[in-house]
Each structure stands twice: as C-alpha cells, then as structure tokens.
Amino acid sequence: MPQGKTPGAARALATITATLLRPEILVFLPALVLAGLWFGPKGLALVAAFALPAAFLTLRHDGEPGPLLEVPTDVVTGLPLRTELVARLDRAFAEMRETGRTTACLMLEIDEAATLEKRFGTAAYNELLARTADRLNGVTRGGDTVARIDGACFAVALAPVRQADLETTIQIATRLQSAVEQPLSIDAATVYVSASVGFCLASRAPQPTGAALLAAAEAALRVASANGPSGIRAYSVEIERAEEGRAELRSQMGAALEQGQILAYFQPQVSTDTGEVTGFEALARWLHPEQGMLTPDGFLKDLIDSGLSTRLGEVVLYHALGALKAWDKAGLKVPRVSVNFSSEELRNPRLPEKLKWELDRFEVEPSRLAVEILESVVADSDNDVIVHNIAALARMGCMIDLDDFGTGHASITSIRRFDVHRLKIDRSFVTRVDQDPNQQKMISAILSMAEQLGLETLAEGVETIGEHAMLAQLGCGNVQGFGVGRPMALEDTFGWIETHREKLTTQAPPRFGRKAS
Secondary structure, eight states: OOSSOOHHHHHHHHHHHHHHTSHHHHTTHHHHHHHHHHHTHHHHHHHHHHHHHHHHTTBOTTSSBOOSSOOOBOTTTOOBOHHHHHHHHHHHHHHHHHHOOBOEEEEEEETTHHHHHHHHOHHHHHHHHHHHHHHHHHTSOTTOEEEEEETTEEEEEOOOBSOOOHHHHHHHHHHHHHHHTSOEEETTEEEOOOEEEEEEEGGGOSSSSHHHHHHHHHHHHHHHHHTOSSOEEEOOHHHHHHHHHHHHHHHHHHHHHHTTOEEEEEEEEEETTTOOEEEEEEEEEEEETTTEEEOHHHHHHHHHHTTOHHHHHHHHHHHHHHHHHHHHHTTOOOOOEEEEOOHHHHTOTTHHHHHHHHHHHHTOOGGGEEEEEEHHHHHHOOOHHHHHHHHHHHHHTOEEEEEEETSSOOOHHHHHHTTOOEEEEOHHHHTTTTTOHHHHHHHHHHHHHHHHHTOEEEEOOOOSHHHHHHHHHHTOOEEESTTTOOOBOHHHHHHHHHHHHHHHHHSOOOOOSGGGO
16 A cells, blocks of 8 residues: 555545535634634634534535434444445435336355454454455445445345336345455455355345335345355245245254255265275265255254254264265265254263263274364353263264364364364365465465374365365375265265275376375
C-alpha cells in the first residue's frame, strides 16, 4: 500500500468535507460569521459546537444523508446489523410499490469459518472478517447496503433498480464470491478461504417484507453451503419445500438408524511411499428412500442435536468392523479402518468395555481399528472420563488418530497424555500445498514434529495430483481425499481395491518421498 493516506482515512476525509458543505451546515454559516464578529472566537466555537454534531448525526454509515441518529454497527467490521438491513429492505419494498423498482438480498458466508478461527486465533479471525467487509464494500454500489448478520455471515441489500433478474443477480453473487476468495495475508501466513452465496429476488420472496426476503436468502445460503464449498443457490419454491422437509427428516432419523438407512461409506487411505492401501475411513451416509443419498452436511448436525450421535457411532462401528471381515474373506489386504468417535461417546464410562465386546464379536484385532478423535476435544478436554477412555483404548491396542490436526491447538503434552499414534493433518493446510510456500512450511513443521515424536502422519482433503506429490516429497506418510478416492459403498470397495492394485503392478508408483532420495 502506498505511503500516505489509507483508503479508510481518505474516505473519512471525503465524508467530513462533504458534510461541511451540506445544506445543514451551510444554514449555520451566517450564524458562524455573526458569532465571530459579535463575540469573537468564543462565540464562534459555541455555535460550531452545536452545528457540527447536529450535521454528523444526520449521516448514514456510508456517508449519505440519513436519519438523525446513527444506526448501530458491528464492532468488528463497522457494518450495520440485521435490524438495519431488514429496515432497508422494507424501504425497498415500499419504493417498489411506488416506482416499480425492485431489489434482491444476497447472503454470503465464509466456509468452515469455525475451523479458521481455531487455526489462526480470534484476533486473526476478526481481521479476516474486517477485510471481508472491506472487500464486499469495494465491489458493491454506493447505494447497496452490506451488513454483518452473525458469525462469518454477511448480507447485501441491493439498492432499488429497474430490473433485478436471475442472471444479473448470479453475476453479482459471483463477483462478491470472487472478491472474498482472493488470498489474504494474515500474521505472515497466506489464508485461502471459500465462500458460499444464497440469494433471493424480491419478486420471489414468500412475503413482501424485508424479514421474509432475508429469511429466504438465508434458506438459499443453507443449501449453497451444503453443496459447497463455493456454492451459489437462488431461493425457489423447491428450497422452501426443502426447508419444510428438514423438520420431517429430523422426525425420521431415529427410525432410519434402526432400519439400516444410515450406514458407513468408505474412503481409501494410501501410502505415499508404496502407493498401497493402508486403510479406509468409515463415513456416515443416509440412503433415504425418497431423497437418495444424503451426506453428513445434510443431516449430521440435526442428528447430534436430537441426541442420536451415540447410536450413529454404534451403527458406523458395526459397519466398519464388518467391512474388515469382508475384505479379509475376499483376500484383500486392508490393514485398518478408521472410525470417528464423538465427544458424547467418549464421555461414556463404559466405552472401553463396549468397544472390546464389539472387537471380540467380529474377531478383529484392536490394532486394526483407528479411533479418530478431534484435536479440539484433546486440546480443550479436562474431563477425566474422556482422558481415562482414550488411555484405555490405547492400552487395548487401538490406534489413536488426532483428527483435524492444526485446528485445535493441542500441545505436545496433550499428544503424549492421550497416547496419540497418528496425526491427521487438517485439509486447510493441504489446500494448494503444491503452489503455496507458506503451506509447505506449515506442513514441514508438522511433519518434523511428528517425526521427532515417533508419530505417523496422514493428510486429508487431497484433491489434486500436485498436492499428493508435494505431500509425498515433504515426507507425509499417508494421504486421503477425492484425489485418491471418493467415499464409496462397501460393495464398491472390492473393485476399487483390485483396480488400484493392478495399477501398482503394471506401473511403478512415483517415488516422491524422502526415501527416494
């Protein structure tokens, strides 16, 4: 940035100048002159003391003439809040009835914002929000209103226009998204974010009110986020019906678990050194009889809120151990399967006994089960039951995986305390690791620490050949992600393993790892 005035300072100076030249101030000019002649500097100061505050109180947040009192703004971004946005939209609807002009509401949310806050800390997260607000203001028109709704969610109310059709609004949504997704430099680290956008045209709002238009945009955003990252969705009757269907889904979850509709899909994990399969992760999927396959984004939060996470864990564990038996019977070499354990499950005092019974039931060695525990659970937990359970599972012989590593600020002491065997590096560090030197430095630091502690490593979220190759070159032991294989039904894993094994026998795997040197 060039030396001198910052953009914020320049905007402030322009606002002050415009304010001093406004009619409200010019009205006081004769009084100022007379006060100076009659009473000298003291009189001039007295009149100014009343005139200037009165004029500034008539400014809106964007420097335009506005109501007498300033609207409340967000302390982090300086943007107006939900109430003001709804008021702007209400005024737009009123203008629609008088002039025929129309509007639209767009909502944008940074994907996986909670993960970013955990990774970089609250101060950096707030800076991210402030920079996002600046970027949104930078690509909107002067009459548009940008507001912060909550968390990492922002809304834009378009100033009334003659026409706001679907194509035009999609272009605006894409422009907002592109501005927000430009790389950011925060605390000497390059941060890559994605953002999902939902929007609703005024002509499609369920009711002609600002609150209804905003709620419709929020509904579209939820669908965009579920189909993200970087999803864009417009509000429609189908989305309205889908919102109504969420309540129906919640009522069906218990029965779906008991009827076998919710089961495990399996995503492969491979060695970066040999290319061989080192395991599969069991991931929940809901095969809904009417809506088809639902991913966790579509039901997991509601299921947890319904108190069914323990039952889900039992179902996934059952399918995971059954899969090991099926692979063994088919003569396929799959060393282990990974299963996520929720905080609720880890708080169960009988978990070790229960898990031992399941392993005996399927005649599976404990070493073939990787228990995945979120790093945030390890970093924040002072629950003696959780500590005892994880230690008991480790003594039993289960592998302890620290999931989403790098986002929960677990200390080395915590890693030792919970007897962790493998670090599962969060996807936020993996994204663009082949292109970004800062990402490479972060991964290298994690791998160096893991090597010194004698821990295995697995990188999740590998999407491209370049990321796979760079991780191998840096020395990461295992990788997982769409670039390796997507989650699949158990019956599909047999063909995938055979095909993968044929590739390894017919062509030598690339030797990127440090052992190749």
